[in-house]
Amino acid sequence: MNKNLVIGIDHGNRMIKSGDGMYTCGYMVYRNAPVGVDEYLKYNGKYYCIDGRAKYKYDKTVDDTYFILTLPAIARRMEKEGVNEADIILGIGLPLSHLQLKEKYITYFKRDEIAFAYKNKKYFCNIKEVFCFPQALSGFMLYYQQYKDIDFLNLIDIGQVTVDAVKIYNGKPVLESAISLNYGMLKLVKRIQENIRKQNGIEISEVQIESSLQGKKSIYFEDDIEKIIETTRIEFVHEMIGELSENFFEFKATMSLFMGGGASIIQTALDASQNGSEISYYELLPQAQLANALGYEMLVSQALKRR
Structure with missing residues (x-):
């Protein structure tokens, strides 16, 4: 049985953020492994170097860009946990003004049998569940006691x-x-x-x-x-x-x-x-840049405990 990993990811328009760090939300695509670059992603037969930023999308589910940009964050958590296979429980967010897209985002990220490589290490995972929370409020909840x-x-x-x-x-x-x-x-x-x-x-x-x-x-x-x-x-x-x-x-x-x-x-x-x-x-707000991602992760963990 695969290990269950809870991870919160903030899919920004400039940076992808998780509790394991940040990286830019753009990439360059190659048919072959790029020379002189170790930190690349391999997925579905293509190679991706994380760099720059993607064009703004009101709806980030219109193509695979933000799914691909999610994989390095998953790999970082799997590396931290010392596993190369896992079932992922993902926490994400949307601005309050975008919450009508909630179910669409949940469907977009929820996928099985994802095989990829990151930094020359192979990973296999299933995104078994996706929780979607209000952006900003999730970061606030992380420090609720401080400001309540x-x-x-x-x-x-x-x-x-x-x-x-x-x-x-x-x-x-x-x-x-x-x-x-x-x-x-x-x-x-x-x-x-x-x-x-x-x-x-x-x-x-x-x-x-x-x-x-x-x-x-x-x-x-x-x-x-x-x-x-x-x-x-x-x-x-x-x-x-x-x-x-x-x-x-x-x-x-x-x-x-x-x-x-x-x-x-x-x-x-x-x-x-x-x-x-x-x-x-x-x-x-403390940890102003990472607060949303950390908040999503906290809220997912709390939701799972209430089951």
Whole structure:
């Protein structure tokens, strides 16, 4: 009998996240094993090098991209557990605004007899069960005891493409308040690229800008480029807060809790802003990037115990 493994995976638009780490949500496909690369995936006779990012998909079940991108996370957990065959119980999530796709996602990921190789090691698994939970709320539940006594709280998940927000009242989500805005980090990066192009006439890659936003100062960037990046970031964050305010999120007398891949970028912009009066109280959820994946795993384990 195969060992049962519970794993939570956050299928982002920039990164795939699990309790065993993160990797980018894109790949290059080869007919033969790529030369000089050890960390590749082999599945259905093709070789995949994890790199870059896939194009945004509202519905990630339209092709096999996100199923393939799930396999390295499964392999990492199987490697950690010291097994090469297992039955997987998978926890995933969707934004509250996408939950109508729940059954479609469950069907998409639930598969048997999956044979693949990762880092030259062979694996065989069955994804026997799939649980799908609300994104952001799952990460919040991981730290529920820490925040349950705060009367009013804005929970804001900063992703690559969208910002998903929901109000929390006395530890319970106000579901009718949930919104999804097109104010993710990709929009910020594109705006920075545009401003640098207009003011300096040069093209800076997404990767370079993302690195700068994460605090890794490039030795090749002139001070004026760094200034454009920082100014654009601050303007963008205040614009995002303004959009949330237009959707009845209050920031003067309410704690705002940021999570997701862009949370630290937002926090840095707010900390650096000379006009922080729009938002009075904010902090990052612990393990802001991994919280959803860890939350999915916790919720699956709890569901199995209740059986």
